Amino acid sequence: MSTRDKYAYYIEERTLNVTERPRRFLEAFAAVLNSSSYGPALDTYTRLTTHCGRCAVSCQLYDVTRDPQDIPCERSEMLLKVYRRYFTRAGLFKARLFDDFTLTDEYLDQMADAYYRCTACRRCKLTCPIGIDHGLITHLGRYLLAEIEVIPKALVVATREQLEGVGNTSAIPAAALTDTCEFLEEELMDMYNLPAKYPIDVEDAEYVFFPAVSDFLLEANTLMGNAAVMHVTGGSWTIGTGNFDGINYGLFYSDRMLERIVKNIAGEVRRLKGKKVLVGECGHATRSAWFVPTFGGPDAPEVVNCMQYAYQQLKAGKLPLKDEKITERVTYHDPCNIARNGRITEEPRELLKAICSDFVEMTPNRTENYCCGGGGGTVSIDEIREFRTGPLGKRKADQIRATGAKYVVAPCANCKKQLREVCEDNDLPDVEVVGLHDLLLRVIDYTGFTEEKAETDTDAAEDLLKPVKEGVEA
Amino acid sequence: METALQWARGPIFWTAFAFMILGLLRLVVITVLDIRHIMRDAGDKSLPVGQLIRTTLSWLFPVRRFTHRITYSLTTIIFHVSIIIVPIFLGSHVMLWERSIGLSWPTLSTTVADVLTILAVVTALAIVVQRTIFADARRLSRFQDYAIPLLIAVPFASGFVAMHPTMNPFPYEATMLVHVMSANILFILIPFSKISHCLLLPFTQFVSEAAWRFPSDCGTQVAVALGKEKQPV
Known part of the structure; x- marks a missing residue:
């Protein structure tokens, strides 16, 4: 006017x-x-x-x-x-x-x-x-x-739940977490006879584990891979019931939230007297955790991504692998948040080359890799799926198609969700999007780490404990 | 005309030149102090210095940057190389420096200088043309993005014809006046315009990285300033 x-x-x-x-x-x-x-x-x-x-x-x-x-x-x-x-x-x-x-x-x-x-x-x-x-x-x-x-509603609602509600973005109560971990332990036992544990609230552990909390609902294989790696390498780790969510949408929309969530992570590590933050397979969770030195005070714990940990162990010869490798064609998607600045690009590749016989690169890759199309939190916004998998995801779909891979390894909760939708909407029905630890889980050589059926195990423990119990009763 | 030229290459030149040097130094000092200030207050005091230096060098000597739009990249690189080298290493410029402050350094042969000068003018025009050809570059271009390359071309074109009297349809002194005055105007503009990247470029990668080094309570402070400490998410 x-x-x-x-x-x-x-x-x-x-x-x-x-x-x-x-x-x-x-x-x-x-x-x-x-x-x-x-x-x-x-x-x-x-x-x-x-x-x-x-x-x-x-x-x-x-x-x-x-x-x-x-x-x-x-x-x-x-x-x-x-x-x-x-x-x-x-x-x-x-x-x-x-x-x-x-x-x-x-x-x-x-x-x-x-x-x-x-x-x-x-x-x-x-x-x-x-x-x-x-x-x-x-x-x-x-x-x-x-x-x-x-602020997109999807982001603010999740952050509200994390900071003022149950304590994590997926609203999983601590009791449900414990149940889920027990279930995963049983699965590991059923599938591989592997008595791996998810140590809950153990003090003085070297690593306190923060996966994207949605993994507990959606990515059982990734989490079982994490536990398997920790078990066979003898890693000292724990999951804190006070805070077990690595997701930090503050990185996507507000430094105020970024600061609060990072401080909560550092606080949980201190509560458990842990030494380091171990981040699960998640790009933005890792990049947010790299803000721990910024917000975590002078004695801030060190931050390690689970792929870095696995690679260290592989290099040290502590990660036993089966002779049979994965034969299907595998390609690797670099999550922007960990790869763009070149901080994590080689570790996952070394791991994949060790476990796959047909590993191919996308072009371009590493620091120059294309985004999955769901970065910056847009993947959580379901209303814009068409835009995400269309204009935003087209380059990625072309890239994946060009590799002809069966498995796209995407070590990031957001990238995984987005890439699955990209493949669905761009006519790539045969591609399977997985985490790196999903594949590790399948190829780790469990010889020497397995146990016979759980019952026998419990019986044996009962037998051992018998004299102690009798002593107590007497 | 004679007097005007003497003024232009005398007091006006010195004023403009000193203005440029001081202006650029001011910007460098501000930028360096800013980075120090950030790092002093930052919670995370680490900077990937080696990586930043490598990135900076890869842009200062962009030999591996021809992946996209090869003509555009090549044009701008030739443009930069010639406008940096010619004014500094031209024989007659060095002679002037030697006469006034007694310092001298190696010079370009006349042929090389001629070729580079022509390249400077041609690439300056080519940049303007290419800005109008590519839709995205056209969309991004402001008035100054067209004006500055053209303005830069003036001292090179006038200097070239002044050195080759047979090609020069204008009187020598008028040509020189245009040459010197256009350069003087550029000197004044440099610290105020995007051309200041000529000295600030080595710092930009550091500034960009330092911008992510927040103070440990930056969010809380914002909440306090806006009265939002108690406000729910």
Whole structure:
């Protein structure tokens, strides 16, 4: 509406556009700049961004949609524009001279749309000559949007359950966890005669285990693989009933939540007097756990991913493997959160090469790998499945198809769910998406670790305990 | 004209040049102090320094970066190489430095300088053309993205014709005035514009990485500032 239509006298255009949400957005922006480390990066980016367009060729989403709002640089510019206008001297000066850009409700809505189309996979960072981390901008943009309550419901509901409800994102009570672990122990016994245990609340263990909690509901094989590896390698580990969820949606939408969830993890390790955080097969859980040194205080526990642990043990010769390898073709999907910065790329490959006879790489791979299409928490948003498996997942589907693999190993709870849907929706019915530990479970050589049937075992224990019991009774 | 030229290559040049140097140094100092400040307050004080240096070097010498849009990449690389090398190592520039401050260094042969100068002008124009050809680059381009390469081409083109009087339809002094003044304008613009990446580039990878090194209570502080400590999720 032009100013003339609304008032008889002239008022500045921007006065009309002042609403509540933009004000709160800017207040949050100011608060975040005051207490976080984003400021210098934003200064540098606003100064140096050359708008060269190189990032356009690296984005798997823009590659398919050709929608300008999906060009990483364009998307980042949305937030940089706000920063330049309201938080730099040049911007404030310019706004005094001219009727400059004003943050509006509509602009915030566009931003919200753009920042949740991006999966924050950070692939574009690799192709930016200036070194702009567009993933950082998406991360910050979502954080600020969260402060004005623009958050996908799926993410906020899970976080609420984790921080204020039962204590984890899947709302599994501690008693149900214990039951599940017992069930998995029985399964391991039935399948392999393996008396592996899930040690619950054991103090002084070296590793306190934090898988994506949804694994307890959906990925039994992965968790059995974890227990099997720990058992045969003699690892000292435990699962705490106080907190057994590695999932941290704070990484996807709010540093405030990120901090609280990471502090809870560090707190649980301290409660159990454990030494290290052992993260299960999950990309974002691992990357969030890497924030333990940030939020966990000076004596923060070390963070180890379960694949790193398994690889260490393999290298040390402590992980016995059967002679028969897995013969079906296997390929490996690098979860962005652990592979993009090059921190975990080789360990899983070494493990897979040791257990598979037909391992093939996707192209591109490792740090340059395509996102599964469900990164940045978008996989939890069921409403956008069509978008996730369509424009976002197309590149991934093409990549998988090109390998001709039977098994896609994806050591990440989010990637697994997304890849299964991608395969379903992109006509890849024969592909099976599994975790790395699912395969390890099948090829570990259990000779020397097995026990006969549980009953005999209990009987033997009874016999041993008999004199003790009698002594107590006497 | 004579006086104008003397002013342009005398006091105006020195002012503009000093302005550029001081402006760039200011930016470098700010950036370095910012990184130090972040790392001082950060909960996690580790930085993958080796990896960051490798990434920075791979962009400073982008020999392996020809995977996409080869012409565009090649154009920009040739552009950068020639506009960095020619002004610094041109024989007549070095001579001027030697005359004024007594320092000299090896120079380019005239042929190499000529070739590089022509390349600089051609690639500057090619960058502008390619920005209009590729839909995504066109969409991203602002006024300055077209103006700066064209502005950079001016001192190179004018310098070239000044050195080759037979090709020059304009009077020598007018050409030199354009040459010197366009360069002076660029010197002033450098610290204020995206061209400041000429000195800041070695720091950007560090800034991006440091931005993830939060203080250990950054979230709590935001909650307090916004009065949201007690607010449920």
